Amino acid sequence: MSLLIIALSIIIIGGLLALAVCKYSYLSTLLGVGSTVIGCIIGLIPVGQTIYYGDTTTFRLAWNIPYGSFFLKLDPLSAFFLLPILFLSGLAAIYGREYMIVYRHKKWLGLSWFFLNLLIVSMVFVCLANNTILFLASWEVMALSSFFLVAFEYEKEEVRKASWIYMVASYLGTACLLPMFLILGSSANILDFDLFNKSLSPLALNICFVLALIGFGTKAGIMPFHVWLPVAHPAAPSPVSAIMSGVMIKTGIYGLVRTLTFLGMPPLWWGYLLLAIGIVSGILGVLFALAQHDLKRLLAYHSVENIGIIMIGFGVGMIGWSSGMPVVAALGFAGGLLHVVNHALFKGLLFLGAGSVFHSTHNLEIDHLGGLIKKMPYTGMFFLIGAVAISGLPPLNGFISEFVIYLASFSGAMSMNSYSSLSLIGAIAGLALIGGLAVACFTKAFGVVFLGEPRSNDARNAHESSPRMTIPMMILALSCIVIGLLGAAIILFVSPVIGVVLGNPYTGEIRIASNYLLYVTAGSIVFIICLLTIAGLRWLLLSKRSVGQSVTWDCGYAAPTARMQYTASSFAQPITDLFEFFLRTKKNNTMPDSYFPAAAHFETHTADVSRESIYNPLFKTIDRFSQRMQVVQEGRIHIYVLYVVVTLLILLFWNMR
Amino acid sequence: MQISSFLNILLGLLFAPLFLGIINKTKASFAGRTGQPLLQSYYDIIKQLQKGAVYSKTTSWIFRAGPVVGLSAILVALVIVPLGGIAAPLAFSGDLLLLAYILGTMRFFTVIAALDTGSSFEGMGASREVLFSALAEPAFLIGLAAIARETGVLSLSQMLPAAHFFSPEVVLVVIALLVVFLCENARIPFDDPNTHLELTMIHEVMVLDHSGPDFALILYSSALKLWVLGLVIVGMVFPSSADYFWPVPVFMALCGLILLAVIVGVIESTMARLRLLRIPQLLVAAGSLSAFAFILVLR
Numbered sequence: 016m017s018l019l020i021i022a023l024s025i026i027i028i029g030g031l032l033a034l035a036v037c038k039y040s041y042l043s044t045l046l047g048v049g050s051t052v053i054g055c056i057i058g059l060i061p062v063g064q065t066i067y068y069g070d071t072t073t074f075r076l077a078w079n080i081p082y083g084s085f086f087l088k089l090d091p092l093s094a095f096f097l098l099p100i101l102f103l104s105g106l107a108a109i110y111g112r113e114y115m116i117v118y119r120h121k122k123w124l125g126l127s128w129f130f131l132n133l134l135i136v137s138m139v140f141v142c143l144a145n146n147t148i149l150f151l152a153s154w155e156v157m158a159l160s161s162f163f164l165v166a167f168e169y170e171k172e173e174v175r176k177a178s179w180i181y182m183v184a185s186y187l188g189t190a191c192l193l194p195m196f197l198i199l200g201s202s203a204n205i206l207d208f209d210l211f212n213k214s215l216s217p218l219a220l221n222i223c224f225v226l227a228l229i230g231f232g233t234k235a236g237i238m239p240f241h242v243w244l245p246v247a248h249p250a251a252p253s254p255v256s257a258i259m260s261g262v263m264i265k266t267g268i269y270g271l272v273r274t275l276t277f278l279g280m281p282p283l284w285w286g287y288l289l290l291a292i293g294i295v296s297g298i299l300g301v302l303f304a305l306a307q308h309d310l311k312r313l314l315a316y317h318s319v320e321n322i323g324i325i326m327i328g329f330g331v332g333m334i335g336w337s338s339g340m341p342v343v344a345a346l347g348f349a350g351g352l353l354h355v356v357n358h359a360l361f362k363g364l365l366f367l368g369a370g371s372v373f374h375s376t377h378n379l380e381i382d383h384l385g386g387l388i389k390k391m392p393y394t395g396m397f398f399l400i401g402a403v404a405i406s407g408l409p410p411l412n413g414f415i416s417e418f419v420i421y422l423a424s425f426s427g428a429m430s431m432n433s434y435s436s437l438s439l440i441g442a443i444a445g446l447a448l449i450g451g452l453a454v455a456c457f458t459k460a461f462g463v464v465f466l467g468e469p470r471s472n473d474a475r476n477a478h479e480s481s482p483r484m485t486i487p488m489m490i491l492a493l494s495c496i497v498i499g500l501l502g503a504a505i506i507l508f509v510s511p512v513i514g515v516v517l518g519n520p521y522t523g524e525i526r527i528a529s530n531y532l533l534y535v536t537a538g539s540i541v542f543i544i545c546l547l548t549i550a551g552l553r554w555l556l557l558s559k560r561s562v563g564q565s566v567t568w569d570c571g572y573a574a575p576t577a578r579m580q581y582t583a584s585s586f587a588q589p590i591t592d593l594f595e596f597f598l599r600t601k602k603n604n605t606m607p608d609s610y611f612p613a614a615a616h617f618e619t620h621t622a623d624v625s626r627e628s629i630y631n632p633l634f635k636t637i638d639r640f641s642q643r644m645q646v647v648q649e650g651r652i653h654i655y656v657l658y659v660v661v662t663l664l665i666l667l668f669w670n671m672r
Numbered sequence: 673m674q675i676s677s678f679l680n681i682l683l684g685l686l687f688a689p690l691f692l693g694i695i696n697k698t699k700a701s702f703a704g705r706t707g708q709p710l711l712q713s714y715y716d717i718i719k720q721l722q723k724g725a726v727y728s729k730t731t732s733w734i735f736r737a738g739p740v741v742g743l744s745a746i747l748v749a750l751v752i753v754p755l756g757g758i759a760a761p762l763a764f765s766g767d768l769l770l771l772a773y774i775l776g777t778m779r780f781f782t783v784i785a786a787l788d789t790g791s792s793f794e795g796m797g798a799s800r801e802v803l804f805s806a807l808a809e810p811a812f813l814i815g816l817a818a819i820a821r822e823t824g825v826l827s828l829s830q831m832l833p834a835a836h837f838f839s840p841e842v843v844l845v846v847i848a849l850l851v852v853f854l855c856e857n858a859r860i861p862f863d864d865p866n867t868h869l870e871l872t873m874i875h876e877v878m879v880l881d882h883s884g885p886d887f888a889l890i891l892y893s894s895a896l897k898l899w900v901l902g903l904v905i906v907g908m909v910f911p912s913s914a915d916y917f918w919p920v921p922v923f924m925a926l927c928g929l930i931l932l933a934v935i936v937g938v939i940e941s942t943m944a945r946l947r948l949l950r951i952p953q954l955l956v957a958a959g960s961l962s963a964f965a966f967i968l969v970l971r
Contacts, residue, residue, distance in 0.1 A: 451806025462787030534764035545744035560724035581795025
């Protein structure tokens with residue numbers, strides 16, 4: 016624990032120093048990055064130990080804030096979330112040095128590094144806090160520091176708008192958390208998590224669960240509370256988006272899981288609700304991703320999808336938990352938790368990849384790019400690894416966690432009663448559809464951005480980013496491969512985490528899953544051996560033959576141009592048309608007409624469905640209501656004095672009663 | 673794991689292309705033609721292997737990696753699927769997921785290899801492929817979940833032989849999987865595999881630019897895919913237990929595959945390709961059949 020405190024101090028002191036010298040870009044960048052990297056490396060030691068040994072350590076300081084105590088607790092659950100936070104933050108900081116330094120003439124970079132370090136520290140505190148006040152304080156610092164990071168390019172209007180939406184969504188979420196914690200701590204003097212009321216009525220428990228789901232779900236980005244996610248992530252600089260999408264939204268998942276540990280054995284409908292939310296978020300997330308034209312917005316919607324997969328895992332686990340099926344419970348939670356780590360790795364990797372593309376082309380419009388793999392071979396390769404991993408395909412890590420969730424669903428569907436089995440069939444169908452659509456989305460994203468011919472000058476003039484940016488991506492790509500191959504060993508470390516959540520580590524069940532994963536590893540090894548053998552044979556066959564070069568077969572057309580290629584929009588069109596009902600894509604089409612056709616024009620825009628049909632009407636209603644209230648706000652001082660007098664009189668009579 | 677379980681790898685590697693020949697012969701006899709030789713697929717593969725290759729200037733290493741990854745993936749699938757009653761070398765609870773997803777890996781790389789050419793024709797095929805397979809995936813997994821619930825095991829090698837074909841739920845699953853089989857292998861009514869241009873709309877479109885050994889790998893992978901997915905269906909229809917002396921179930925399975933190939937030939941001769949807009953409906957129908965089968969198993 017003391018090591019972790021030292022690590023946090025280093026990061027925060029580095030941030031403060033960067034703030035102090037914020038006018039000197041290079042110096043403040045050095046301080047910010049250096050302290051983050053050192054702090055993250057030091058911090059990973061105690062976190063790794065906690066996961067390895069499965070023990071719990073606490074740390075307490077005097078703190079005289081009402082109901083508060085400076086009470087930190089590092090248990091396997093916190094450590095499991097801290098691991099990706101520290102790992103990804105360190106890498107993103109290294110990457111960020113190169114990415115941010117180009118802004119040195121326009122911005123005081125020290126400010127950004129200060130907020131980034133603050134964000135990292137506050138995320139760590141969120142996972143460590145064992146007291147409500149401390150937790151909420153860290154939660155707010157996290158929201159604020161990331162708000163300032165999102166608003167990095169505040170001179171652009173859409174960035175200001177995005178950060179504003181993010182701010183509002185954050186506070187709406189927190190507004191649900193406050194009453195939840197008050198209900199939970201209703202009988203305690205100090206709102207330590209350990210002292211929470213264990214004997215709440217079922218109604219109170221249900222209210223707490225729903226509030227937690229909305230409050231933490233807003234941060235995590237479940238549908239329909241995800242509105243901030245697809246606007247805030249593209250607006251932020253790429254290393255920040257990587258941290259926000261990879262690990263910050265996971266603090267929402269952490270909060271939800273931590274809350275589950277207070278609530279005890281869940282009723283069955285909680286599991287159903289989580290599962291339903293998971294399926295909806297997963298499928299709609301990937302569908303909206305397919306309809307996007309901006310690479311980072313596409314990735315942001317994929318975060319919604321992956322949060323959906325995590326929720327499916329937890330939902331399945333909770334159904335198993337409440338119906339007394341240890342295998343389903345343990346594997347559902349294990350799969351969800353593994354996916355938390357896996358998603359942090361590949362989503363971090365993909366956002367860094369997108370950042371590298373932006374750094375080199377200054378363009379994230381998918382349909383304007385193309386052919387980048389020749390100009391940026393490393394970025395292209397690592398992005399491909401991330402794309403295969405996020406599609407949940409073997410032999411990479413995405414498959415491992417989805418496999419475990421599937422295993423939980425299948426074992427439940429094979430032996431539980433009708434209702435639960437049918438809901439688990441829903442989980443299987445949902446996961447299968449999500450998987451298929453994710454393949455569609457990432458073949459589109461990778462294929463259109465990196466393959467084919469460049470579609471614009473931005474793409475034509477692209478260049479590879481420096482090793483400072485590609486090496487963090489390489490490390491993330493390697494960890495995707497390693498987890499993919501060592502899933503059998505890695506799942507064993509989830510056991511103590513499940514012990515914290517379910518009160519029983521279910522070592523036996525996890526061990527069974529680990530055995531199956533061993534076979535998956537065997538399959539992956541067969542795959543790799545075949546790959547190498549066939550590649551070798553192919554090379555042998557071709558080495559002595561004539562290998563010619565030509566143009567792509569163009570059906571005899573004489574002068575094809577790069578603009579004739581299939582675009583991302585045309586690639587996704589059959590799918591977006593099929594799911595038109597959910598997407599409601601707006602099309603703006605000017606057809607070429609007459610004998611000498613002039614310019615034609617085609618444009619699609621897919622607005623977020625929950626923003627269009629839930630949030631906007633809601634805020635309009637509030638707006639209308641508050642306009643009615645304007646009647647009392649006259650703007651003349653003597654009217655206000657009158658209000659004061661009237662209020663005083665009413666209070667006086669009230670008291671005389 | 674027995675020695676005989678390696679038999680199904682060997683048989684698959686040797687005989688997979690034969691079934692394309694049987695399909696083509698069936699179609700030819702329906703049309704009153706002599707048709708291409710039964711072993712034409714072998715001749716094609718051998719001929720392509722002996723050639724050099726031509727690559728488009730647009731392509732990168734992705735284009736060259738596509739066929740290699742595809743064949744490797746389908747070889748993993750070959751190791752998972754049982755032949756008749758003989759357990760596969762790699763049989764474990766949940767192997768059906770590895771099967772479904774390794775085919776996904778194959779698809780991913782076929783699709784990006786197609787996009788790598790920059791041709792809009794190939795992009796079009798790729799776009800359709802990803803949509804149709806995304807819709808086929810739930811039908812496949814729910815169908816197998818129904819069989820898993822009925823037999824109480826989660827490994828293809830155990831659950832396929834244990835399925836009792838003459839129960840209504842298994843019949844439904846077989847129909848659903850037949851639809852998935854036709855879709856995944858790009859046969860009529862989903863796609864017309866006869867040509868590379870004009871008629872074909874999905875799979876063959878994507879491999880238009882491949883030539884020489886790369887194309888041989890692709891031809892061989894498609895033959896193996898037909899074999900592997902065919903075995904999943906045949907395994908349910910021809911239940912056989914491991915108690916028999918091993919040549920019996922192997923013989924049964926091979927007969928089953930031949931029968932399946934003939935059925936595919938008959939379907940291709942008697943049906944026209946569906947309009948593209950109708951295909952999602954057919955796949956959703958297959959998914960509903962699977963779901964209905966699962967509900968029947970719940971009784």
